[in-house]
Amino acid sequence: MKRLSEERTKVLFEKLSKYIGPNIKLLIDRPDGLYCFREQKDRVYYVSENILKLANTIQSENIVSVGTCFGKFTKSGKFRLHITALNYLSPYAQCKIWLKPSAEQQFLYGNHVSKAGLGRISENCDKYQGVLVFSMSDLPLGFGVAARSTAECKLADPVTSVCFHQADIGEYIRSEEDLL
Amino acid sequence: MVVFSKILEKEAEGAENFQPISVEKHLELDVDVGNLLAVDNNQFDGKLLKSNKEDYFLKLARDNTQILINHIWSCPIKKIDEVIMAELPPPRIVLPRMKRVPKPRALTKWEKFAKEKGIQKKKKAKLSWDAQLQKWIPMYGFKKVKAEKTKNWVLEVPQNSDPYEDQFKKNTAAKSENVAKNELQRLRNIAKARKIKVPRVGLTNPDVSSAKDLKAAVTVAKASTASLGKFQDKLPKEKDAKGISAITPGASRKRKLPPASGEDEKKEALTIVNDILNKRPKLDIDRVLTQRSQSTSSNQKVKSSEPTNKSKMAKKPKSGKGQKKGGKKSGGRKRR
Structure with missing residues (x-):
């Protein structure tokens, strides 16, 4: 398990700040102990220090996963969030979208969210900001990028996509082998 | 005849003074005729050594030399120009050379x-x-x-x-x-x-320089500003040349160690987060336009629905124009 280099830390935090804004601080500065980000084979894991100490006894090439995988660095140096990070993003989300029950399945199959499927949207949502997608019963379903700002959504046609799909919990079944 | 016998007598007298050429030894000597070397492995005679050391050694040396010379004369003998020579065999013991074996010339x-x-x-x-x-x-x-x-x-x-x-x-x-x-x-x-370090001369001819040299030159040139290249823009995917920290201004050869403890790491992460969050936001024209259109549309709505909303449209009250409340003229804190 490697520490993230300063450059990579920056890339990671910039990505996270698109979804949870200043709430990243809450991920780093937790009252229940030390938590940190670690890198293994280009994948970033969010681990408690206690677990990390135990993991350090294992050779790094033998470790498959420790803690929660947040995503991975692509070959071009960008960071891509995985659906496994959803549990940490959803409570701190800045911009949220609630889906109508009829649109839920469409989203969970990897499609974008159209205006017709939009149940609610939080206010002051910018265009191309990271958004968390919930079902109407507040179950986190995934995340994506806002294709329209909140104001534009009001005027949009029902067929226009409101949110571009990035990850959804359907991936746990669809791409099981890629998630680790 | 008298002369001959005299000479023979003298010879015999002289021969008595000489010692015999055959020498008896308990152990055979280890003789390397090629090197003219004989090694005596026999033990010293303790009594003789104590009683008369000098004579004993002298005798021992003579005997051993005799053996060596016997060996030399057992070699094939030649006679060249009235000189008798023994042809020595090649040396058996290889002597180490005094100087190191010269290394082959380094390839260009x-x-x-x-x-x-x-x-x-x-x-x-x-x-x-x-x-x-x-x-x-x-x-x-x-x-x-x-x-x-x-x-x-x-x-x-x-x-x-x-x-x-x-x-x-x-x-x-x-x-x-x-x-x-x-x-x-x-x-x-x-x-x-010769492994001599030659000082760098920089780029002599950019037309024939290698890509590596050019990269190094760019890196050094970028760092050579008053602020050590802090404000120099980078091209996408541009990377600094490696291994030139000695000639790059402001570059340190030491690698920065990662923070030792978890607390330090947390602090460092928080500073990075603060840097990101405090970045001056980009001017998003779309956003400004949409916000403006929103606000004007809401204003228009307000106007159309409630054209006589005095509380919003009224002017700011100015002092000395309103009616004074009667009664109390003084008292209380002076408000300014």
Whole structure:
């Protein structure tokens, strides 16, 4: 398990700040102990220090996963969030979208969210900001990028996509082998 | 006859003084005739050694020398010009050399490359037939120069070049440049063979420099500002040259160690987060426009629905114009 280099830390935090804004601080500065980000084979894991100490006894090439995988660095140096990070993003989300029950399945199959499927949207949502997608019963379903700002959504046609799909919990079944 | 017998008597008397040439030894000597070396492995005689050391050693040395000489005379003997010689066999014991074995000459850069690639040197003919001059011209030397001069008495001016440029001068300059380059490479090879560190000379000729040299030059040039290149823009995917921290201003050769404890790491992460969050937001024109259109539309709505909303549209009250409440004229805190 490697520490993230300063450059990579920056890339990671910039990505996270698109979804949870200043709430990243809450991920780093937790009252229940030390938590940190670690890198293994280009994948970033969010681990408690206690677990990390135990993991350090294992050779790094033998470790498959420790803690929660947040995503991975692509070959071009960008960071891509995985659906496994959803549990940490959803409570701190800045911009949220609630889906109508009829649109839920469409989203969970990897499609974008159209205006017709939009149940609610939080206010002051910018265009191309990271958004968390919930079902109407507040179950986190995934995340994506806002294709329209909140104001534009009001005027949009029902067929226009409101949110571009990035990850959804359907991936746990669809791409099981890629998630680790 | 008397003379002969006298001589023989004298000889016999003299022979008594000589010691015998056959020597008895408990252990055979280890003799290496080629090196004229005999090693005696027998033990010393303790009594004799104590009683008369000097004589004992002298006798021992004589005996051993006798054995060695016996061995020498057992070699094939030749007689050259009245001198009798024994032909010694090659030495059995190999003596170590005094000096170190000389190392083979270090290969030059080209020789190394040629060896790796399996390029072999071809022998060129020293003379070549010149069809134009109808003469055999040597590969180099004054005759070659002469031939070149007679052949190239006129030179073509290449297209897209300055017509007033002296082409002859250009050729000589190129030639001298080449000579200088070869000399530089020769010196560099010597320095490499002797492991001498040669100071960098920077980029001598950007036209023939390698990509690595150019990269290093760019990195150094970018760092050579008053603020050590902090505000120099980078091209996408541009990377700094490595291994030149010694000549890059402001670069330290030491690697920055990661924070030791989890607490330090947390602090460092928080500073990075703060840096990101405190970045001045980009001016998003779309956002501003949408916000403006929103606000104006809401204003219009307000106007249309409640055209006489005095609380919002009324002017700011000014002092001294309103009606004063009667009664109390003073009292309480002065408000300004």
